[in-house]
Amino acid sequence: MRRYEQVSGAFFTVFALAQLTRSLLGWPAQVGSVSIPIWLSIIAFLITGSLAIWGFSSVEGQPPNTRLTLAARVDCPSKNLVSPST
Secondary structure, X not given: OHXXXXXXXXXXXXXHHHHXXXXXXXOOEEEOXXXXXXXXXXXXXXXXXXXXXXXXXXXXXXXXXXHHHHHHHHHOHHHOOOOOOO
């Protein structure tokens, strides 16, 4: 899941920077005949920025090679937690 969280954090960062750029430069946005106000981009920046921070901060708490650690425990007989049945 570490890679997923890094990619998600990067995606939300790019999206947040696009929303911030739109709100600072005042770029117009329109969907069909509806004009999207600048304040909506500010709210989108806050939400996507929070999601980016959340994605990157959840990566910090994980060990880098979880799969290798679990595989080493299973293959190593001295660290095998399951006792053989008699």
